[in-house]
Amino acid sequence: GAVVSQHPSRVICKSGTSVKIECRSLDFQATTMFWYRQFPKKSLMLMATSNEGSKATYEQGVEKDKFLINHASLTLSTLTVTSAHPEDSSFYICSAPRMYGYTFGSGTRLTVV
């Protein structure tokens, strides 16, 4: 079945540093990748949609300069959290649309200290 590999699964970084999260589609081409943020006991919140070869589309309220998204190839999309702060600590998940539903990555737990 379709698999999206997300890396790293956990990362702890110091405040002010940047963190890159990668999502790779392993056995299919993902022209679109969705990036979500999930808080405990809260629903998945769509942050942005990345499209291969074009600029990402950000949801209202999401800072483009803080959450840099790159979709350089049909199998790789990256989310970089720049100048991270403790309030950026969260669970970040990518997903690629399939014919029926979405295939999700395994998520990245980011902790900013």
Add this chain to the structure above:
Amino acid sequence: QKEVEQDPGPLSVPEGAIVSLNCTYSNSAFQYFMWYRQYSRKGPELLMYTYSSGNKEDGRFTAQVDKSSKYISLFIRDSQPSDSATYLCAMSAERSGGTYKYIFGTGTRLKVLA
């Protein structure tokens, strides 16, 4: 009013019980309805997918959609401890430009006790 409402639980049931998980929604434009299962610290995985009203069965799982009531359900028969997870409903509708609006419920945390 939220577009999708889902009781966060937790819901605790004994092993072997029938579990009923539900979501209500307000947007009549939703056409596709999905249930995802999410284990702790993992990404959600698609369990069931239905289009429009009706029932769909897959093993111990049955998804039910009632568009007239804007109500969807997931039933789990003969529940097992391995079913313990958070179950998220999701629904989508086509929007202008050929893209889809995709909304998740908050998820219901289920615990099946051995």
